[in-house]
Amino acid sequence: MIQEFKDFIAKGNVMDMAVGIIIGAAFTAIVSSLVGDLINPIIALFTGGIDFSGWFYVLGEGEFASIEAATEAGVAVFAIGRFVMAIINFLIIAFVVFMLVKMVNRVKEASEKKEEAPAEEEPAGPTQEELLANILAELKKS
Numbered sequence: 001m002i003q004e005f006k007d008f009i010a011k012g013n014v015m016d017m018a019v020g021i022i023i024g025a026a027f028t029a030i031v032s033s034l035v036g037d038l039i040n041p042i043i044a045l046f047t048g049g050i051d052f053s054g055w056f057y058v059l060g061e062g063e064f065a066s067i068e069a070a071t072e073a074g075v076a077v078f079a080i081g082r083f084v085m086a087i088i089n090f091l092i093i094a095f096v097v098f099m100l101v102k103m104v105n106r107v108k109e110a111s112e113k114k115e116e117a118p119a120e121e122e123p124a125g126p127t128q129e130e131l132l133a134n135i136l137a138e139l140k141k142s
Contacts, residue, residue, distance in 0.1 A: 035092050043088070052088070055081030 008014060056067045057078040064070035070077045126134070 031093050031096055032089075034096065035089050039092055040085075040088075052081040052084040055079075055084065 054066065056070070057080065058064060058070055059076040059078055062070075062073065062075060064073065064075070067077055067079055067082075
């Protein structure tokens with residue numbers, strides 16, 4: 001069983017997947033910053049400063065100024081605003097990933113086209129029969 005595990009780990013696909021997960025984690029931090037620090041403020045500018053994350057309903061008694069205050073009091077909260085923000089963030093992240101994949105595919109296609117470009121064919125020289133006929137003609141002249 002240990003040998004099977006070693007073989008499984010040593011396969012290229014597993015290593016590629018591990019590298020993908022590590023890069024994905026780093027990419028998540030970058031995209032989260034892009035969404036939270038750059039795109040959401042622009043959305044807030046166009047929507048008049050609306051922050052959906054503060055939109056919630058208390059599923060119990062009492063009134064609370066924020067979700068944090070309600071959860072600290074132990075009251076159940078229906079945090080629809082956080083869900084809406086999660087959907088908006090997902091759509092933005094999906095769009096960024098789509099653009100990234102599209103760019104990578106363009107680069108990949110361009111490199112494949114360069115590799116596939118056929119070398120220009122050199123003009124074909126005379127065949128062996130033509131060479132022999134020319135030699136024979138030269139010998140007859142002499």
